[in-house]
Amino acid sequence: MSRTSSRRISLTAALGAATALALTGCASSGSAGGDGSVGFITGKGGIDTAAVGHRTDAPDISGTGLDGTGTLRLADYRGKVVVLNIWGSWCSPCRAEAKGLQASSEKFGDKVQFLGINTRDTDPANAVAFEKNFGVTYPSIYDPDGTQILKFPKGSLNPQSIPTTIVIDKDGKLAARAMHALSGEDLDKMIEPVLAESK
Structure with missing residues (x-):
């Protein structure tokens, strides 16, 4: 098999997986939780958690910021608790949770780093308009084809729908996951136990 054919097959597989993720997206239920056999449990409200010692390393997520300037890297925030939100401007549940995410980012301030991954927006201007409309001030990586999302290992607290x-x-390490729109209160319940480990 030629190098070009191999590259084309790999690209096709990646795009197919991104499409499958997108098709499950904008679901309002977070029922696809884990069990003890994979090291995480589903709690109330469809929030999956992994105990310390049973967590998987977060993948090497990086990409151009939505503002088009510079590269954002998840690894740059090592040493801080990070809230990673996967969203699209086309996604109704993403719109429903946007103000709550922003409010939590302001509430926790420098204690927690918020970072978005914007996906399936073919024109970044749509995503920028979304952020402006909802007053989102934390950074987001522009990932229109889902390349960064596909880096999460299967069987971990990986994203399987949008929003996640x-x-x-x-x-x-991946500590908690919700695969549905979150209220500010539920988001705080995800963050606070992980933040408490840092003390």
Whole structure:
């Protein structure tokens, strides 16, 4: 098989997986939780958590910021709790949770880093308009084809729908996940136990 054919097959597989993720997206239920056999449990409200010692490393997420300037890297926030939100401007549940995410980012301030991954917006201007409309001030990586999302290992607290919100501990490990629109209160309940580990 030629190198070009191999590259084309890999690209086709990646795009197919991104499409499958997108088709499950904008679901309002977070019922696809885990069980003890994979090291995480589903709690109330469809929030999956992994205990310290049973967490998977977050993948090497990076990409151009929505503002088009510079590269954002998840690894740059090692040592801090990170809230990673996967969203699209076309997604109704993403619109429903946007103000709550922003409010939580302001509430936790420098204690927690918020970072978005914008996906399936073919024109970044739509995503920028979304952020402006909802007053979102934390940065987002522009990932229109889902390349960064596909880096999450299967069987971990990986995203399987849009929106998905993942809390990453200070050691860069996947600690909690919700695969539905979150209220500010539910988001705080995801963040606070992981933040408390840092003390």
